[in-house]
Amino acid sequence: MCRILLYMFPLSVPVSLYSDCGGVLDASKPGYITSPGYPLEYPPHQNCHWVIQAPETSQRIVLNFNPHFEIERLDCKYDFIEIRDGTSETADVLGRHCSNIAPPPIISSGPLIQIRFVSDYAHQGAGFSLRYEIFKTGEEMMICGTQRPGFTAPQFILAEAKWI
């Protein structure tokens, strides 16, 4: 079957249709993963597999999904995105998603996370887009700190003092 297809579709077939999904990614710089063709309809018969890796064992990875999310529903049986907490095939499932509601942020417990995207032969959607980066526990606290009125008041006085 494969051989026949190769003969029928010589080298002019866009390679990206078959090879632009999956890979090993380094989380030391934030990046994006999308389903093939996003935000256009993903092709049928996809089986993409990504592994995202943080440089240090103490680090964790966070995935943030674009709200524009559309994967064939029906119990996430035929098309789905699945996230696992590690690289093994039996690693804990952090989420398996479909339909048009983007998952909330997903955080790994360690430095490795794997993502699978599967589609069957019929009924596609826009797919998904997610941003991956190293999870920083201090970030939320810093944001809260700068928003507190107690912090802005002294800064304001200092700024005025400079002008005088």
Ligand SMILES: [Ca+2]
């Ligand atoms: Ca489908």
